[in-house]
Amino acid sequence: MLTIYSDDHRLHHGAAELYRGRLVPCFEMPARADQVLDRVRSAELGPIVAPDRFDRAALTRVHTDDFVAFLESAWDEWAALGETGDALPYVWPAVDLRQDVPPDHIDGKLGFYSIDAAVPITAGTWAAVRSSADCALTGARHIAGGATSAFALCRPPGHHAGARAMAGFCYLNNAAIAAQYLRDQGHARVAILDVDYHHGNGTQSIFYERGDVFFASLHGDPKVEYPFFLGHADERGSGEGLGANRNFPLPWGTTGAEYLAALDLALADIAAFAPDSVVVSLGVDTFVEDPISHFKLVGADFTTMGQRIATLGKPTLFVLEGGYAVADIGGNVAAVLTGFSGA
Ligand code: 6XA
Numbered sequence: 001m002l003t004i005y006s007d008d009h010r011l012h013h014g015a016a017e018l019y020r021g022r023l024v025p026c027f028e029m030p031a032r033a034d035q036v037l038d039r040v041r042s043a044e045l046g047p048i049v050a051p052d053r054f055d056r057a058a059l060t061r062v063h064t065d066d067f068v069a070f071l072e073s074a075w076d077e078w079a080a081l082g083e084t085g086d087a088l089p090y091v092w093p094a095v096d097l098r099q100d101v102p103p104d105h106i107d108g109k110l111g112f113y114s115i116d117a118a119v120p121i122t123a124g125t126w127a128a129v130r131s132s133a134d135c136a137l138t139g140a141r142h143i144a145g146g147a148t149s150a151f152a153l154c155r156p157p158g159h160h161a162g163a164r165a166m167a168g169f170c171y172l173n174n175a176a177i178a179a180q181y182l183r184d185q186g187h188a189r190v191a192i193l194d195v196d197y198h199h200g201n202g203t204q205s206i207f208y209e210r211g212d213v214f215f216a217s218l219h220g221d222p223k224v225e226y227p228f229f230l231g232h233a234d235e236r237g238s239g240e241g242l243g244a245n246r247n248f249p250l251p252w253g254t255t256g257a258e259y260l261a262a263l264d265l266a267l268a269d270i271a272a273f274a275p276d277s278v279v280v281s282l283g284v285d286t287f288v289e290d291p292i293s294h295f296k297l298v299g300a301d302f303t304t305m306g307q308r309i310a311t312l313g314k315p316t317l318f319v320l321e322g323g324y325a326v327a328d329i330g331g332n333v334a335a336v337l338t339g340f341s342g343a
């Protein structure tokens with residue numbers, strides 16, 4: 001299996017995030033990608049290549065033009081204030097406020113184009129984000145060209161980013177951009193399977209009214225888990241997308257066996273959809289020792305996960321999402337990929 005990776009991810013390194021009332025070092029850090037690269041290499045999964053550069057138009061197929069323009073200029077507008085630390089939002093157009101008048105000041109824009117404050121913007125964030133999307137697009141290009149699998153080692157991750165919003169360590173939605181690219185290259189039906197611990201709210205929202213992209217997600221129940229306000233079982237899609245969205249919210253403490261039983265249900269739905277290709281939002285924050293999550297998967301469960309995904313028999317693009325047990329993230333990602341390849 002081909003891996004697509006760029007050192008550009010290092011250009012994005014937020015200093016701190018708000019966690020339970022304290023500023024703590026960002027859980028989403030460069031060492032995560034380093035660990036994954038290291039273990040993919042030692043597992044001898046296959047060649048590791050740099051991403052191709054894609055046109056901005058590939059991004060605006062799923063994101064609004066004004067949102068991409070915001071990401072492009074946010075750091076410069078922030079730095080023009082004389083600020084040198086990370087840019088962070090602190091006010092949002094939530095209940096009773098207007099969503100229809102975009103602000104001019106960067107403080108307002110940061111809130112207008114985000115869902116939460118877990119999205120620090122640094123001097124190198126845009127370059128890293130753009131390169132991360134290029135990794136996903138390059139993987140999709142390989143799949144469109146006939147490859148049976150590819151792994152986009154994306155950092156920063158993407159599945160919380162919506163058409164017009166960054167959120168939860170995510171800026172551009174790498175998996176959604178890749179899925180749309182596959183559609184544009186002639187794959188009539190694409191399925192996205194999100195196995196990250198957190199609901200992929202951004203991906204769901206982007207495709208919610210579409211019948212050509214199926215979205216299935218297994219995740220911590222949003223009643224008790226981030227992102228809290230999307231990801232319930234009754235969200236089944238709307239309009240032409242009715243029936244093309246499937247959520248499996250699972251309780252804190254979910255074991256590997258319980259998780260894999262739910263995965264089988266998601267895979268059955270995807271098989272029934274009969275996609276031309278599958279994009280997997282691969283987060284391994286379902287791991288028992290993950291510092292911000294509450295499932296109990298162990299190493300062998302990740303191998304089984306890869307084996308079961310392979311039973312779909314579809315060209316499959318894996319896109320890296322979350323996972324914060326830094327010492328184990330590489331081994332767990334490699335277990336899914338080798339499970340898939342060896343199955
Ligand atoms: C914000 C938590 C963001 C969750 C990030 C993640 N406090 N998403 O892993 O998949």
Ligand code: ZN
Binds near residue numbers: 196283285
């Ligand atoms: Zn996650």
